[in-house]
Amino acid sequence: MKKIxxxxxxxxxxxxxxxxxxxxxYVITKQDYLKKxxxxxxxxxxxxxxxxxxxxxGAIALKHTTSKGGREAPILLSGMVFTTAxxxxxxxxxxTKSKGMKLSFNNQSVPQMINCxxxxxxxxxxxxxxxx
Numbered sequence: 051m052k053k054i055x056x057x058x059x060x061x062x063x064x065x066x067x068x069x070x071x072x073x074x075x076y077v078i079t080k081q082d083y084l085k086k087x088x089x090x091x092x093x094x095x096x097x098x099x100x101x102x103x104x105x106x107x108g109a110i111a112l113k114h115t116t117s118k119g120g121r122e123a124p125i126l127l128s129g130m131v132f133t134t135a136x137x138x139x140x141x142x143x144x145x146t147k148s149k150g151m152k153l154s155f156n157n158q159s160v161p162q163m164i165n166c167x168x169x170x171x172x173x174x175x176x177x178x179x180x181x182x
Contacts, residue, residue, distance in 0.1 A: 083150025087143050094139030097132050104129030 108125035115122060157172040 080150045083146055087147035087150060090139055090143035090146060094136045094143055097139060098136035101129045101132030101134075101136060104132060 104125055106129075108122050108129055111125065112122040155174065155176055158175045159170040160173050161168050162171050163169075
């Protein structure tokens with residue numbers, strides 16, 4: 051009987067000691083969205099640039115080739131794939147940036163008269179950007 055109770059208690063303790071958190075402790079902020087958008091846009095530009103270089107290299111190789119080696123087609127095709135793959139990256143970057151820009155919390159300083167002097171007091175505000 052003691053072994054059964056001990057086994058049950060140990061299994062209950064182990065169940066809660068290795069479990070995951072149930073509440074999210076990290077909240078994504080505006081700066082996180084903007085940083086992610088910047089990284090996505092950089093990846094999109096790198097992909098577009100790589101595609102442009104591959105297309106240019108393939109076109110130059112195709113122009114100067116007299117034999118039928120067939121090495122130009124894969125270079126041109128991979129350049130087109132890279133260039134086409136950059137389009138969704140630009141779209142995702144724009145969506146992430148607009149998600150981060152829509153809602154923001156900050157303190158705005160508002161002028162108030164206190165004892166015949168103008169004092170700027172910070173007031174917490176919620177900014178909502180609506181694109182028309």
